Amino acid sequence: MSDPIPEHPHEPEADIEHLAATLRRRRHELADAEGARIGQGRVVHGLTTHMWAGVEVPAVACHAAVDPLRLYPAASPITCRRCLGRARAGRDQVPGQTSIL
Ligand SMILES: [Zn+2]
Numbered sequence: 001m002s003d004p005i006p007e008h009p010h011e012p013e014a015d016i017e018h019l020a021a022t023l024r025r026r027r028h029e030l031a032d033a034e035g036a037r038i039g040q041g042r043v044v045h046g047l048t049t050h051m052w053a054g055v056e057v058p059a060v061a062c063h064a065a066v067d068p069l070r071l072y073p074a075a076s077p078i079t080c081r082r083c084l085g086r087a088r089a090g091r092d093q094v095p096g097q098t099s100i101l
Helices: 012-030 081-087
Strands: 035-038 047-052 055-060 071-074
Touching: 012 047, 012 055, 012 071, 035 055, 055 071
Parallel strands: none
Antiparallel strands: 035 071, 047 055
16 A cells, blocks of 8 residues: 655655755844744744754744744844743743742
8 A cells, every 4th residue: 555645755855955945044034033933923032043953943942932934033022031031041030930840
């Protein structure tokens, strides 16, 4: 039995290269942003960079979203308390949160 829907209609190498190019472009789009929104979300998160399969990809500092393609640049200040807490880790407590465990 063969799968009626091919999982990899293209050459796997071409798919990976296309994805890597997409991720690099998104990282470039987010490079100058103050923060990022996740999808249509209202919370502005801090940005950081993660390594994924040898490619630097944008990510939110609090790990609220793992898909960089869902991140959109935001011009307004960071409002995510978890991201703000990470940025000043060890110096201040996050208002309203006394423990992460
Ligand atoms: Zn956040």
